[in-house]
Amino acid sequence: MTPEQRARDFDTADPLAHFRDRFTLPEGVIYLDGNSLGALPTATPDALRRVVEQEWGEGLIRSWNGPDFGGAGWFEAAGRIGAKIAPLIGAEPDEVIACDSTSVNLFKLISAALAMRPGRTVILSEPGNFPTDLYMIAGLEQQGLAQRRLAPREELAQALDGDVALLLLTHVHYKTGAMHDMATLIRAAHEAGALVLWDLSHSTGAVPVDLNSAGADFAVGCGYKYLCGGPGAPAFAFVAARHHPQLVQPLTGWFGHAAPFAFSDDYAPAPGIERLLCGTSPVLGLAALEVGVELIAAIGVDRLYGKSQALSEFFLACLADLGVTLELVSPADSSARGSQLSFQHPQAYAISQALIARGVIGDFRDPDVLRLGFAPAYLRFADIAAAARHLAEVLASGEWQRAEFNQRAAVT
Numbered sequence: 001m002t003p004e005q006r007a008r009d010f011d012t013a014d015p016l017a018h019f020r021d022r023f024t025l026p027e028g029v030i031y032l033d034g035n036s037l038g039a040l041p042t043a044t045p046d047a048l049r050r051v052v053e054q055e056w057g058e059g060l061i062r063s064w065n066g067p068d069f070g071g072a073g074w075f076e077a078a079g080r081i082g083a084k085i086a087p088l089i090g091a092e093p094d095e096v097i098a099c100d101s102t103s104v105n106l107f108k109l110i111s112a113a114l115a116m117r118p119g120r121t122v123i124l125s126e127p128g129n130f131p132t133d134l135y136m137i138a139g140l141e142q143q144g145l146a147q148r149r150l151a152p153r154e155e156l157a158q159a160l161d162g163d164v165a166l167l168l169l170t171h172v173h174y175k176t177g178a179m180h181d182m183a184t185l186i187r188a189a190h191e192a193g194a195l196v197l198w199d200l201s202h203s204t205g206a207v208p209v210d211l212n213s214a215g216a217d218f219a220v221g222c223g224y225k226y227l228c229g230g231p232g233a234p235a236f237a238f239v240a241a242r243h244h245p246q247l248v249q250p251l252t253g254w255f256g257h258a259a260p261f262a263f264s265d266d267y268a269p270a271p272g273i274e275r276l277l278c279g280t281s282p283v284l285g286l287a288a289l290e291v292g293v294e295l296i297a298a299i300g301v302d303r304l305y306g307k308s309q310a311l312s313e314f315f316l317a318c319l320a321d322l323g324v325t326l327e328l329v330s331p332a333d334s335s336a337r338g339s340q341l342s343f344q345h346p347q348a349y350a351i352s353q354a355l356i357a358r359g360v361i362g363d364f365r366d367p368d369v370l371r372l373g374f375a376p377a378y379l380r381f382a383d384i385a386a387a388a389r390h391l392a393e394v395l396a397s398g399e400w401q402r403a404e405f406n407q408r409a410a411v412t
């Protein structure tokens with residue numbers, strides 16, 4: 001059987017196949033970049049139109065209050081959406097809040113961890129972690145509040161000494177897709193007296209995460225990747241309930257106050273996860289995020305993960321059938337990686353551009369990685385077979401050598 005014939009059988013048997021109709025994707029595009037910007041849920045434009053025209057246009061400031069007061073519930077949206085993200089990451093509803101960007105949430109939680117471990121100043125991470133994670137530590141270091149220590153993943157356990165306040169890791173590596181063993185690392189860090197902060201940007205909505213079973217302290221993650229919240233969607237933050245009373249974060253804005261509308265001169269943090277808020281919630285961004293989160297949560301992370309593994313295994317099988325040999329830098333075992341496959345090739349940038357010209361949208365990560373994401377909510381096995389064939393043709397024809405595929409754009 002050809003890859004295309006096998007794909008037809010898989011698509012027929014796929015229990016998630018009908019969810020593709022809940023997304024709007026352009027004709028002729030095979031979208032393998034849902035790990036970077038999730039696709040548009042079909043319900044999002046109407047939801048935004050309702051928020052803009054009715055809640056804002058008609059309700060005006062009355063919309064901040066909840067339905068009990070004739071409003072639209074803007075004030076509660078951050079916590080309400082956090083509660084909907086919670087089951088995707090093994091958290092309780094009151095442990096998650098949707099707010100700010102992942103970068104800003106990192107700053108708040110790194111700072112909070114430092115405050116909870118007086119006398120310890122080291123933030124331990126790994127080289128090659130997502131840049132913003134490393135930069136946020138560096139910013140605190142520049143202010144004299146932290147010291148950055150990097151150790152390769154095999155050496156993290158040894159690097160956990162009595163100076164480490166916090167271990168900060170990205171659960172699924174953005175470039176390779178390699179997945180950390182969360183529970184084991186948390187145990188090692190806790191034994192060393194350190195806290196742990198997980199960046200779940202490439203995990204949430206793609207792979208199962210069970211923060212509370214693993215004994216997690218803190219986590220952050222992205223709203224615009226697998227959660228399909230739209231470009232620049234608000235991110236989320238998780239704090240284990242046992243830490244809520246001690247949690248002191250540095251961005252003490254009025255939205256994190258216990259009673260913002262008391263307009264007191266003195267700051268008093270909200271009792272629960274709301275103390276992570278800083279300023280006024282971005283209502284339009286939250287409205288789009290809520291649609292994506294509801295859709296992904298309705299499919300459920302176990303089913304998404306099962307399909308994600310099947311899609312990436314099928315892509316590798318198609319490449320083998322088509323005689324393509326590329327250097328896989330993702331773990332070969334699908335249970336050790338997230339929902340992506342990354343390949344190393346000296347011409348990875350030009351290959352990714354040649355694929356985009358054929359309608360196969362993946363991406364490139366410096367210096368030589370072709371990264372293909374398999375967002376399981378809306379991809380078909382037919383897309384996978386077609387993408388593999390396009391990749392085989394791009395490599396066999398050498399069309400990536402054309403000049404227009406070798407000019408670097410600002411965003412890759």
Ligand SMILES: *Cc1c(COP(=O)(O)O)cnc(C)c1O
Nearest residue numbers: 101102103130170174199201222
């Ligand atoms: C995408 C991503 C981010 C994004 O951070 P922003 O503040 O939203 O720009 C952070 N961390 C990781 C690991 C990511 O993959």
